[in-house]
Every structure is written in C-alpha cells, then in structure tokens.
Amino acid sequence: MKFPSAPVAPCRPVTLSAHGDERSDPYFWLRDDEREDPEVLAYLHAENDYTAAVMAPQKPLMRQLYREMRRRQPSEESSLPWTLRGYVYQRHYDKGAEFARYTRHPLAAPQDSVTFFDGDERAGEAEYYELAGFEISPDNRYLLVSEDWQGRREYQLQVCDLTTGQWLTDTLPRCGGDPLWDRQSQGFYYTRLHPDTLQPQQLYWHRLGQDPAADVLLFTLKDDTFYLSLDESRSGELLFINLQSTLSSEVWWLPREPDPQPGVARCFLDAVTGHEYQLDHFADHFYLRSNQEGANFALYRCHISDNRHWETLVPPSDEVLLQQFELFTAGLMLEVRVQGLTRLRQLTLSGELRHEVKFDDPAYVCWLGFNPDPGCSLVRYGYSSLTTPTSTLALDLQSGAQTLLKRQRVRGGFCSEWYQSCRLMLTARDGAQVPVSLVWRRDCFAPEANPLLVQGYGAYGLSEEPDFSAERLSLLDRGFVIALAHVRGGEELGRHWYEQGRGHHKLNTFYDFIDVTRGLLASGWGDPQRVFAYGGSAGGLLVGAVLNMAPELYCGAIAAVPFVDVLTTMQDPSLPLTTGEYDEWGNPQRADDYFYIRQYSPYDNVSHQAYPHLLVVSALHDSQVQYWEPAKWVARLRTHCSHDALLLLAMDMHTGHGGKAGRYHYLHDVALEYAFLLRLADNPGAATEKKR
Known part of the structure; x- marks a missing residue:
C-alpha cells in the first residue's frame, strides 16, 4: 500500500552556545509558548493526518482492541464504601459513564443516599x-x-x-x-x-x-x-x-x-x-521518616513541644527501604521494600513489630489503602501482581486476620491461570544485578519465538511496579512477552539504586535497559527480530537515549510524552519543573553537568544511522514535557534515519501530560499504541516509509 509522504518541517537553524560548545537546533521554531502560531499548529495537524493515514489499514484492529479492552471493564461498578464524620461515601461508575458519580448517606440512614457530585455532568461536552x-x-x-x-x-x-x-x-x-x-x-x-x-x-x-x-x-x-x-x-x-x-x-x-x-x-x-524527611502529627507527637542516619530512611518521633530530641522507632537498614508510614490509634503501618518487593508491617506506636503482610507471587506490589479514620481497627490495603487483578484487603489490627474485600472484575472470560510471571536478575555491563519482571500467556509461549516488549522508567526514585493491567491482556493474548526492566534511577533495590541512576550516573539507566534486552534475548525470552521498547515521560527519555545507543536491538518503539530535549529544557528556568530538577539531571549552567547531559540528550544525539520504527505520542497542552520536544525529535529523526523506518507523531491537541481522561476515552490511545506494535510484530521487516 502506498502511503502519503511524511510532513517536512522547515529547517531554520538556531545556534545554541554554552561553555565553548555550539549546538545547532534546526527546529527551534516549533516552540510556541502560547500554542497559537498558525504555522506550528498546521504542522502538528499535518503530523496527525500523516499518522492517521499510515495507520488507516489498522483501523479495524484499533476498533477491535478498543472494544475488547472496554468490554473487560464492568459496565457498572461501585467502590467499597468509606466512612467519614458520620457519613458513608461511595464512588460509582454508571453504565456508559466516563467519569465517576459520588454518593453519601448518614451512617444510620442508608435509605437517604444522595448523589452529591456527578463527574459526567460536570465534564459536559x-x-x-x-x-x-x-x-x-x-x-x-x-x-x-x-x-x-x-x-x-x-x-x-x-x-x-x-x-x-x-x-x-x-x-x-x-x-x-x-x-x-x-x-x-x-x-x-x-x-x-x-x-x-x-x-x-x-x-x-x-x-x-x-x-x-x-x-x-x-x-x-x-x-x-x-x-x-x-x-x-x-x-x-x-x-x-x-x-x-x-x-x-x-x-x-x-x-x-x-x-x-x-x-x-x-x-x-x-x-x-x-x-529528606516526611512529617506527620498524632497524639501530641510528631512522627517523621528521615534519611538523616541512613539512606533507606528510618522512623522517629518527638513531642510537639520539642523537635530536637528524636526517639528512634524504626532504625535505618541497608536491606529494607522504608517507603511510607501511616498512623492509627491502634498502631503504626509501614510500607517497606525488601529485595525489590513491597511488604506491609504493623507496629505499635512505640515501634514494636506486631505483624508483617507479604505475598508469594514472584512479582507483585502492595500498598497502604485509603483509611481516612485513624481510629479504625480494620486497615485497608491494596495488592496486585502481573497475573492477579487489583485487590483491596483488610488487616485487623487487633487479631492480625486478613480479609479480601474486593477484587477488580475482569470481564470477557479472564482466567489468571492462563498467565504466568517470573522475576529475574540480569547482569549489567558493570556487574550490577538488574531485576526484571516478566509476564506471558502460558499457551502462547515458545522459546525465541515471541514478540518481546521491554518497558522501563528509571527516574526520580519511582519504581516500575509489577502490577496488573487489564489492557495488557490484549498483547499477552496475541503472544507478547512483556518485561518490566527495573533499571537504576528507580528505588526498586533501595535508595542506592536511585542514586546510581541520577545526575552523573544517569548513563547507567540506559545501559541497564540495553543490557536487560540483550540478556532476555540470550535467555530465549523473545524473537530477536521482534523486540520493542516502551517508555513514557522520563521513560520516553530512556527510550530516546537507548535508540541512539543501540537501535539495532529493536524492531520498534513507543515513546509517550517523551522528555527528549533535555539539555535545552534544563537550560531554561522559565519552564515548569526545570529548576526543581537540577539535582535529578544536573544544572547545565555548570560545565560538568552540561557536558554529561550532552552525552545522552536524545534530541542532541540523533545521528545518521538505521533507527527502528517509532510511534511518539504527545499532547499540545502538556505542562510537564512541552509538546515541541517530541515534535522536534521526530522531525530530526526523519532527516537522519538511514533506512525506511516508520516515524510517527500523534499529537493530542486537547489534553496534557496524562493524555485523554475518562474511564473509556483513554483506551483509544492504548488501541493506537497496541495496533502499532501488532502491525510490526506481524511483519517486522516491511518497508513502511520511503526516504525522500
């Protein structure tokens, strides 16, 4: 099938100079802070038209994906009720509704339930x-x-x-x-x-x-x-x-x-x-989580009248990361991470261990739930794994008994036994052991034969959690193996794991992802001709850097709202997030930081080589990663890619960093991404875009 030619962004080079170094940015003109420039908007619309035309043959597949993902969700669903100051509250999704409706009734009068907020009504058109x-x-x-x-x-x-x-x-x-x-x-x-x-x-x-x-x-x-x-x-x-x-x-x-x-x-x-410290107050005492005596944090308390004398409740540990705590009349609840997996611990208010909640799944996540009343004796917590839908359970603080309260319903014949997960440790080039969580459908797997999707993030100390995704089933059921690479820059293995992927250690994040991909292929987890990469936001930076460093590993990639023009953005303190992230990426006003970022900034390191197929998803009103970063990146890739590669930009003209809102609306974006991957998985060697 013949496709239309890709949009051509005019080259209007701007020279950017710092520390004796000069960079040429031919697409600097695509930046329009007001988002009103007719030429810029026309170009973005042309990119959307091109993406729509190229993906037109996949429209039936996109519709099918959307329908099956929507069908997995219950048409009507209500949350567990919660009690607050004498009223019982609940969230409801009505049939066909995009947004939630909230109700409440007096504790003693459930018959008097009223809707006090309707999201669909507020959203209107x-x-x-x-x-x-x-x-x-x-x-x-x-x-x-x-x-x-x-x-x-x-x-x-x-x-x-x-x-x-x-x-x-x-x-x-x-x-x-x-x-x-x-x-x-x-x-x-x-x-x-x-x-x-x-x-x-x-x-x-x-x-x-x-x-x-x-x-x-x-x-x-x-x-x-x-x-x-x-x-x-x-x-x-x-x-x-x-x-x-x-x-x-x-x-x-x-x-x-x-x-x-x-x-x-x-x-x-x-x-x-x-x-770093986190503060709370309860029963005339301050409680604080602090890393003053250990990188993985400890828990202390002091009387509100004297913040100088801290009593240690939970000492710091090299093996256990203290992530969060919550206070109750009956005791303390801690959320900790041990060897990359989360656990919950119940302590007395003076710090004695009463109970630990942990699970047998090889890859899972658990978390403290919504508990607005500190006087409650049943503490809600959440649990999810790659094969188990999100569940809400209750822990009795008196007896230690655990009760399943609610489990996410997945319609359409889902059975968790059809799927399998595991957790591996793969060796990076410097000897570091990188955790990887994998999930696949049992009856679809064959060594070295499946399409393999590797996902990563690796920034801000945020961990890539191995949780359940009903949407992901659409790929698993079509034979994909999905791997979550817990690369450095997250906190999966403790605070040191974050520190080794931040600032002047940032290259470790990208090396880990590349080495994980190679390790998975060497172990037979995927077809070498059908390997894909995925990352969003800072994970999009990860994808961009990896594609510059090892493009030959991947058949295709998806970068969602990708932070790819790192050096120029970090030189502009007027942009949201820039000044608050100097310690994360570096401050380019300093020469050593400038030249370190210069090594990996995806936009600045695009070179003449064979890039894989790429879908870039962005949004015009994104305040976290400005729309012009991915727009410029795609334009530069088109002029440097040395072979026939499909390079697509999908720019949502109405949303921001989080993409489409609503219970169903966002599934259109997921359907586009999955259709892109499935198209390539079915025919990885097809030429799709002719060089001009």
Whole structure:
C-alpha cells in the first residue's frame, strides 16, 4: 500500500552556545509558548493526518482492541464504601459513564443516599476534564473541588453547598490541586501557581463568600528548586506546608484554624542538602521518616513541644527501604521494600513489630489503602501482581486476620491461570544485578519465538511496579512477552539504586535497559527480530537515549510524552519543573553537568544511522514535557534515519501530560499504541516509509 509522504518541517537553524560548545537546533521554531502560531499548529495537524493515514489499514484492529479492552471493564461498578464524620461515601461508575458519580448517606440512614457530585455532568461536552480531588468540610456541609479542563494541571477551585446543591460564587482559578479546609469550615487553605512555571508558589487562606483579592497570604516559596504541596496531619489539627526538592526537604506547620495570620507557620527543620524527611502529627507527637542516619530512611518521633530530641522507632537498614508510614490509634503501618518487593508491617506506636503482610507471587506490589479514620481497627490495603487483578484487603489490627474485600472484575472470560510471571536478575555491563519482571500467556509461549516488549522508567526514585493491567491482556493474548526492566534511577533495590541512576550516573539507566534486552534475548525470552521498547515521560527519555545507543536491538518503539530535549529544557528556568530538577539531571549552567547531559540528550544525539520504527505520542497542552520536544525529535529523526523506518507523531491537541481522561476515552490511545506494535510484530521487516 502506498502511503502519503511524511510532513517536512522547515529547517531554520538556531545556534545554541554554552561553555565553548555550539549546538545547532534546526527546529527551534516549533516552540510556541502560547500554542497559537498558525504555522506550528498546521504542522502538528499535518503530523496527525500523516499518522492517521499510515495507520488507516489498522483501523479495524484499533476498533477491535478498543472494544475488547472496554468490554473487560464492568459496565457498572461501585467502590467499597468509606466512612467519614458520620457519613458513608461511595464512588460509582454508571453504565456508559466516563467519569465517576459520588454518593453519601448518614451512617444510620442508608435509605437517604444522595448523589452529591456527578463527574459526567460536570465534564459536559468538554474535550478534557479531570477531577483532581474533593474535600468535604468538617461540618459536612460544603464540597470543595479541584478541576482541570485543559490538562495543564492548572486547577480551578469551586465550592458547593451540599444542603442546597447550589454552587457558591467562590471560584479560584490557577490553583494547586490540594486545598484543605480549616477546622471550623469557615474557609480553606490553597496554593496559587506561578504564572510561568505553573508550580505552586504561595499559600493563601480563603474565607467563604469573600473576594479572593482579600485572601490572606500565609507563605511564599522563595527557592524555586523546591516543590510546594499541602497536607493535613493525621490528627487533623495541623496543616503541613511540604517543600521538597530532589535531595532535601523542609516542612512548615500551622494550626488548621480560621483567620490565620501571616507569620504563624513554623518550620520543623530547615532544609539541608541530602536530608529528606516526611512529617506527620498524632497524639501530641510528631512522627517523621528521615534519611538523616541512613539512606533507606528510618522512623522517629518527638513531642510537639520539642523537635530536637528524636526517639528512634524504626532504625535505618541497608536491606529494607522504608517507603511510607501511616498512623492509627491502634498502631503504626509501614510500607517497606525488601529485595525489590513491597511488604506491609504493623507496629505499635512505640515501634514494636506486631505483624508483617507479604505475598508469594514472584512479582507483585502492595500498598497502604485509603483509611481516612485513624481510629479504625480494620486497615485497608491494596495488592496486585502481573497475573492477579487489583485487590483491596483488610488487616485487623487487633487479631492480625486478613480479609479480601474486593477484587477488580475482569470481564470477557479472564482466567489468571492462563498467565504466568517470573522475576529475574540480569547482569549489567558493570556487574550490577538488574531485576526484571516478566509476564506471558502460558499457551502462547515458545522459546525465541515471541514478540518481546521491554518497558522501563528509571527516574526520580519511582519504581516500575509489577502490577496488573487489564489492557495488557490484549498483547499477552496475541503472544507478547512483556518485561518490566527495573533499571537504576528507580528505588526498586533501595535508595542506592536511585542514586546510581541520577545526575552523573544517569548513563547507567540506559545501559541497564540495553543490557536487560540483550540478556532476555540470550535467555530465549523473545524473537530477536521482534523486540520493542516502551517508555513514557522520563521513560520516553530512556527510550530516546537507548535508540541512539543501540537501535539495532529493536524492531520498534513507543515513546509517550517523551522528555527528549533535555539539555535545552534544563537550560531554561522559565519552564515548569526545570529548576526543581537540577539535582535529578544536573544544572547545565555548570560545565560538568552540561557536558554529561550532552552525552545522552536524545534530541542532541540523533545521528545518521538505521533507527527502528517509532510511534511518539504527545499532547499540545502538556505542562510537564512541552509538546515541541517530541515534535522536534521526530522531525530530526526523519532527516537522519538511514533506512525506511516508520516515524510517527500523534499529537493530542486537547489534553496534557496524562493524555485523554475518562474511564473509556483513554483506551483509544492504548488501541493506537497496541495496533502499532501488532502491525510490526506481524511483519517486522516491511518497508513502511520511503526516504525522500
């Protein structure tokens, strides 16, 4: 079949100079901060038209994939109920609904259940809608919502009077998504965003019914290398202002009272480079998770009147990473990671171990669930594996008994026994043992014969979790083996695993992914002619770097919202996230950081070689990875690729970093990605795009 010619982006070279080094960027003109330039928009539309034309033969397959993925989801579903201040709440998905509907009723009167928020009704005909969260006022009267209609994480705050169902005139645009009520329900705390970087910059208190211009400014972030967020203490008495950078933390606190005055916030402990801590408050004590005495964190407590004397509850360990803790009247719950897998531990409030929750699956993840009442005796937690749908269980803090409360329903004849998973350790070039989680369908596997999809992320200390995906079944049922490469840059093996994939050790992330791919092929886990790579955001950077370093390994790749123009972006402090990520990637104002990033920045290292087939997925309103990065990358790849490779860009013109919203809508994107992979898996050697 003859395809139309790919769009040609005009070359208008701009020379970028730093530290005696010059780079030429022929597609710098594609950057339009306002997203209004007719030429830029026309080019992006042309890319979308080209992608649609090339993928047109796969339209029946895309429709089939969409239908089967949608069919696996229950048409109607309700969450487990939860209780908060005398009311029982529940989330529902009605038949055909994209967004959730929320109900509540008094604890003693289930017959009085009412819908207090309908997501489909709020979204209306909008191209994009996200409910970031909602907060019920302490007197149970008001609903405070954070909503986004564009995908740029600029949230609008609004308040509904639940006694009348009327929305108040209080409307606050360009806010953070984590507002909190004061304890008397007279108003709420919220953050305002910086107009350029879109990062939370200032903390205000707003009185209901008051002009926002009169809101009280309580705190201003003065160091833009930190990210500001809000949280309430477990006791409900305090508001925490969390300042977090890559390598340090600072927490301020103040009572959650109405009419707060400027200067009332108090700093628990000043930021020190290398010291990260997380703070909570319960029963007149501060509890804190800190890496002051060990990289994998320890747990301490001190009286609220004296933050200098810390009592050690859980000492640091070289083998156990302390990821999270939660406080209950009946004890402490810890989320820890041991040898790459998560476990839950129950302790007394003074630190004695009572119980440990662990599982037998070779690759799984478990996590503390939503437990809004610290006085409850049944603690909910989640569990999922590559072959087991997401489950919610309860742990009895008194007896240690565990109960399955709910398991994700997968329709369409799913049986977990049809699938198998395992966990391997593969050797990287420097001798490091890299964990890999694999899943496949038993009756489809044959050594060295299956298409192999290798996924990775490897940044920010975020672990690639081996959890269940109902969408993934569409690839497994068609013979794919899927491998999650737990490369350095995540925290799968502890804090040191992150440190070895950050800053001037970043190349380890890419080497690990390449070496894992080679190790899997050497062990017979896939057909060498049908190997694919996948990564999103910082994982898209991983894919971009790997394709420059070892393009011959892969038949094709998918890069979603990929961070590929690393060097130029990190030189621009006006962009969201840049200043807060100097410790992650490096600050190019420093020569040593500049030249290290220069080695791997995917856009800058595109060269004349045979690249694999590539689908790049992005979004015009992405505030995390600007749309022009993937657009420029695809344009440059087309001029350098030395053979007939399919290089596609799919630019969503209505959404942001998270892609399409809604229960079903996002499945269209998944169907496109899977159809791309399946097309290549069926005919890996087909020429698909002619060089000009």
